[in-house]
Amino acid sequence: MKKNNKKKKWIKFRHRIVRNLLYITLGTYARIKYHIHIEKFKEQEDRPYLVLLNHQTAFDQFFVGMAFRGPVYYLASEDLFSMGWVSSLIRYLVAPIPIKKQTTDVKAILNCIRVAKEGGTIAIAPEGNRTFSGRTEYMSNAIAPLARKLGLPVALYRLEGGYGVHPRWSDVVRRGKMRGYVSRVISPEEYAKLTDDEFFALIEQGLYVNEAVADSEFHHKRLAEYLERAIYVCPHCGLSTFESHGDLITCKTCGKQVRYLPTKELQGVDGEFPFHFVADWYDYQSRFVNSLDVTAQTDKPLYRETASLFEVIPYEKKKPLADAVTLSLYGDRLEIATDKDTLTFPFASTSAITVLGKNKLNIYGKETIYQIRGSERFNALKYVHLYHRCRNILKGEEQAEFLGL
Numbered sequence: 001m002k003k004n005n006k007k008k009k010w011i012k013f014r015h016r017i018v019r020n021l022l023y024i025t026l027g028t029y030a031r032i033k034y035h036i037h038i039e040k041f042k043e044q045e046d047r048p049y050l051v052l053l054n055h056q057t058a059f060d061q062f063f064v065g066m067a068f069r070g071p072v073y074y075l076a077s078e079d080l081f082s083m084g085w086v087s088s089l090i091r092y093l094v095a096p097i098p099i100k101k102q103t104t105d106v107k108a109i110l111n112c113i114r115v116a117k118e119g120g121t122i123a124i125a126p127e128g129n130r131t132f133s134g135r136t137e138y139m140s141n142a143i144a145p146l147a148r149k150l151g152l153p154v155a156l157y158r159l160e161g162g163y164g165v166h167p168r169w170s171d172v173v174r175r176g177k178m179r180g181y182v183s184r185v186i187s188p189e190e191y192a193k194l195t196d197d198e199f200f201a202l203i204e205q206g207l208y209v210n211e212a213v214a215d216s217e218f219h220h221k222r223l224a225e226y227l228e229r230a231i232y233v234c235p236h237c238g239l240s241t242f243e244s245h246g247d248l249i250t251c252k253t254c255g256k257q258v259r260y261l262p263t264k265e266l267q268g269v270d271g272e273f274p275f276h277f278v279a280d281w282y283d284y285q286s287r288f289v290n291s292l293d294v295t296a297q298t299d300k301p302l303y304r305e306t307a308s309l310f311e312v313i314p315y316e317k318k319k320p321l322a323d324a325v326t327l328s329l330y331g332d333r334l335e336i337a338t339d340k341d342t343l344t345f346p347f348a349s350t351s352a353i354t355v356l357g358k359n360k361l362n363i364y365g366k367e368t369i370y371q372i373r374g375s376e377r378f379n380a381l382k383y384v385h386l387y388h389r390c391r392n393i394l395k396g397e398e399q400a401e402f403l404g405l
Contacts (some may be wrong), residue, residue: 010095010111011118015071018093029065030059031323036178038066041155050152051145054136054207055125055165056162058357061371063180064123064157065309073115075099075108075124079356084317097122098315109146116150123157126203129355129405132230132381133282134163134211136204137405139329144191144200151188156206158183163211164218164264167278168358169229171376174262176218181297183207212279214263223247224260227278229359233285235274239302243377286385286403294331294390301335303382307374309336312362318371326336327372332390334363336370343370347390355380355405383405 030036034057051064051072061074076096081087090096097115099108115122124146126139147154161178184206191199227249228242240253248269250257257269266273266281275281294302309325310318326337334353336343345353345363352364361372361380372380388404 007114009118010073010115011071011120012095014093015095018135019065019071022062023066026062028352030062030066033173034059034162034178034182035176036063036161036165038063039179039181041067041069041182043182044069044155048116048119048152048183049155050116050147051121051123051155051157052147052203052207053123053125053128053157054159054209055127056159056209057130057166057178059166060159060162061123061126062313063159063178067157067180067182068121068155070243072121072123073097075112075122077128077356078314079312079360079362081315082312082318087315100314105136109149112146112150116152122142122150122152126207130168131163132168132405133279134167135278136210137210138402139200139204139207141196141200143203144196147199147203148191148196153188154186154188154191154203155182156184156203157181158209160209161211161216163209164216167227167230169226170222171226172220172222173368174220174223175196176216210279210349211264214279215266217262218264219262221246224249224258226358226377227260228377229379230278230381231281231285232379233282233288235284238288239382241303286401289385289389289403290401292331293393294386294391295393297331298333301330302351302386303327303329305374306376307372307378309338310371312371313367314369321370327374329386331386334383334387336372347387348394350387353384353387353404 053060053064065072074096078100080097081098097108097111099105112122127137129136129137159180163339165176165178166173184204184324224244224247227244231242234240234251234253236256237254240251242249242251246261248257258273259267259269261267263275266275305327306324307327308323309321311321313316322338328335332347334345354362356362359378359380361383363370392400
């Protein structure tokens with residue numbers, strides 16, 4: 001008998017049923033919780049699209065699904081697929097397309113092409129990260145040639161107000177308004193006439209959102225809470241740690257306090273504060289890190305704190321290794337001390353360090369992926385920034401500004 005080598009289809013009829021059920025249930029929940037106005041994409045008809053979106057909240061994929069008819073297949077990081085039976089259920093119900101966040105994932109590209117050939121709509125957030133600052137983050141220009149390979153019309157889906165309603169660093173959703181809509185469609189005929197740089201510029205322009213403006217109000221009793229997940233540099237004393245409560249964040253080194261207002265503005269408590277919005281503070285923080293010669297700061301740790309340690313078995317599970325380890329962050333390495341030994345990750349030979357979600361940290365060693373989970377106030381971002389600053393210096397690119405997000 002001849003073997004049937006035909007691949008099973010990615011797209012299943014059940015995905016449409018699940019999409020319709022989610023639209024009724026989670027769609028209603030999202031509207032109530034996020035106060036979002038979603039404009040349906042009426043021009044879609046029965047044609048599949050490549051949907052590119054700016055990434056503001058953890059619910060963005062549901063907002064896209066509410067705007068488009070039929071199932072949408074989302075590109076998602078491997079962290080979503082490493083949660084045991086939960087990941088298996090997600091795969092079965094909605095079949096997202098896995099991608100290794102820290103690399104150029106050829107398999108993910110091939111899977112996107114496969115879904116496109118089967119007539120599926122694909123959604124990708126080119127930033128690869130939710131914004132910490134309120135501005136649309138760095139996008140890789142590799143999205144333009146990928147879109148060209150898929151050959152689908154490109155719908156630029158723009159989310160506005162998401163940072164005000166639910167900043168990445170916060171646990172609470174504020175009372176305010178959001179909007180989600182297709183800002184532009186770029187047809188295959190149109191982008192065929194463009195260079196990759198011109199095509200990418202259109203994508204950037206269509207998705208860029210800057211919420212460092214006092215254009216609306218967002219109310220909650222805990223407006224500033226956990227801002228320390230995004231901020232670790234004090235304009236008065238440099239590298240520091242912070243603690244927030246209610247609408248105040250306090251530098252634990254110098255004691256300076258800053259109030260986060262419903263307008264998203266920042267206000268000094270005892271005197272003027274040099275930054276108007278979190279985005280301004282975030283930009284200063286990046287400039288400060290890019291001014292450091294971190295390769296000379298190797299004797300004493302810049303930060304030392306405790307956390308839990310896990311091993312990530314990609315596309316399977318996360319295995320607990322230790323409830324409490326000591327993290328020591330130096331300018332050229334990260335050390336993780338357990339009861340038995342110390343794991344050392346020289347930045348020169350560590351393939352990647354990434355932040356996931358609000359404040360989880362993934363470290364990609366030579367053969368093993370580790371995940372760090374600190375306290376609720378843990379700042380994973382500083383590890384990513386200092387890692388990239390060191391790598392830039394080692395590569396002879398001291399003037400490079402990109403710090404990994």
